[in-house]
Amino acid sequence: MKAVVVYEKGKYEVRDVPMPRLNDGYVLIRIKYAALCYRDLLQLAGYYPRMKYPVILGHEAVGVVVESRDPRFKSGDRVVPLLHEPDGTCEFCLRGLDSYCINALSYGESVDGFFAEYARVSGNALVKVPNEVSDELAVLVPCVIAMTYKGLRRAGLTQGETVVVTGASGGVGIHAVQLTKALGARVIGITRSLEKAKFIKQFADDVITEGTFSKAVKELTGGIGADVVIEAVGTPTIEESIRSLRVGGRLVIIGNVNPDEIYPLRLGYLILKDISLIGNVRSNKPDIAEALKLLSRGSVKPIIAATYPLDKFNEALEHMKDSTRIGKVIIKP
Ligand SMILES: [Zn+2]
Ligand SMILES: [Zn+2]
Structure with missing residues (x-):
C-alpha cells in the first residue's frame, strides 16, 4: 500500500510499504480521508522528540473497517480513531480520561498514522460514526x-x-x-x-x-x-x-x-x-462520541480548503502553509 513515510527528522516520501498485520484487539481500516494539521508541520520540523523513524505520518482520519480482530467492530463499520492508542486499562482510561492514558501511543508519532491507504488501529482507539455525519465532517472530529x-x-x-x-x-x-x-x-x-x-x-x-x-x-x-x-x-x-x-x-x-x-x-x-x-491535550473517547451526536443534527458544516491524493502530499503541505487558506486540507488516498 502507499503511505507518507517520515524516515528521518524532517524527511518524508510517499512510498510503498507492506500492508499492516493484525493482532487480537486490532482492526484494519481503509482510510477514506485523512486531514492535515499544524502538528504535521511541527513534527516534520522536528519539534516532536519522541518521533520514531520510520513512521507513517498523520493522526486525523475517517475510515471503514475491512478486517477486525476486535469483537466490538465488524467489516463495513465507519469509524474515526482517537489521536492516540490508549491501553484501555490504566486508571485514567478507566475514568473515561483516555487522553491522559499513561501508556498511550500517538498516531503518526510513536505508532504508524493515517496518511496511507490502510491503517492498523487498536479497537480501544475507535469510535463508530453515525450515518448522519458525512466522511468530510467525521475526519474533522477527533483533532x-x-x-x-x-x-x-x-x-x-x-x-x-x-x-x-x-x-x-x-x-x-x-x-x-x-x-x-x-x-x-x-x-x-x-x-x-x-x-x-x-x-x-x-x-x-x-x-x-x-x-x-x-x-x-x-x-x-x-x-x-x-x-x-x-x-x-x-x-x-x-x-x-x-x-x-x-x-x-x-x-x-x-x-x-x-x-x-x-x-x-x-x-x-x-x-x-x-x-x-x-490547556487541551487530545480528546477523550466520550468527547468524540458526544461531539458526533451533536453533529448528527447538522449544526456544523465541514469547511475543506482542498482535497489531495496521497501522491500530491507535498502540494497539500504547501497549501497548509498558504496564508489565504480557509478551512482544512484533506487527503483522499
Ligand atoms: Zn491534528
Ligand atoms: Zn490508559
Whole structure:
C-alpha cells in the first residue's frame, strides 16, 4: 500500500510499504480521508522528540473497517480513531480520561498514522460514526471538533455566553466558531483578513479584523469582555486574547502555530482578573462520541480548503502553509 513515510527528522516520501498485520484487539481500516494539521508541520520540523523513524505520518482520519480482530467492530463499520492508542486499562482510561492514558501511543508519532491507504488501529482507539455525519465532517472530529468540545466543556461554557475565537478562518477556528454557536453561545471571530472576515461572518455573530482586538471585544460586550476565548493561533495572539477576557474569564488554548515562549505574563493580572488558563491535550473517547451526536443534527458544516491524493502530499503541505487558506486540507488516498 502507499503511505507518507517520515524516515528521518524532517524527511518524508510517499512510498510503498507492506500492508499492516493484525493482532487480537486490532482492526484494519481503509482510510477514506485523512486531514492535515499544524502538528504535521511541527513534527516534520522536528519539534516532536519522541518521533520514531520510520513512521507513517498523520493522526486525523475517517475510515471503514475491512478486517477486525476486535469483537466490538465488524467489516463495513465507519469509524474515526482517537489521536492516540490508549491501553484501555490504566486508571485514567478507566475514568473515561483516555487522553491522559499513561501508556498511550500517538498516531503518526510513536505508532504508524493515517496518511496511507490502510491503517492498523487498536479497537480501544475507535469510535463508530453515525450515518448522519458525512466522511468530510467525521475526519474533522477527533483533532478539531471534539477537541474544541472538550475545551469548552472544561471551561464550563453555558448558553448565551460570549466566546471569542482567534484564527477564526483556520482549520480549527472555522469549526470552533460553528460548534460554539451550536452550543448556544454568541461568537466573535478574529482574523486579520477582510476577505476571510466575509467568510467567517456566515457563521459568527461578529468578526474583528484589528490586530489589537481586545478593545473591539470590550466594545462589543458593553465594556465587560468575553466569557471565554478559544485561542486557536497561539503566541502571536495570546496577549490580546487574555486582555479580551472579562473578570473570571476562561482561556482555552488549542493553537500553537509556533512553539515560541509567550510574552512575559504578569501573574498579578491573572490573579486579579481571576482568569483560568485551560490547556487541551487530545480528546477523550466520550468527547468524540458526544461531539458526533451533536453533529448528527447538522449544526456544523465541514469547511475543506482542498482535497489531495496521497501522491500530491507535498502540494497539500504547501497549501497548509498558504496564508489565504480557509478551512482544512484533506487527503483522499
Ligand atoms: Zn491534528
Ligand atoms: Zn490508559
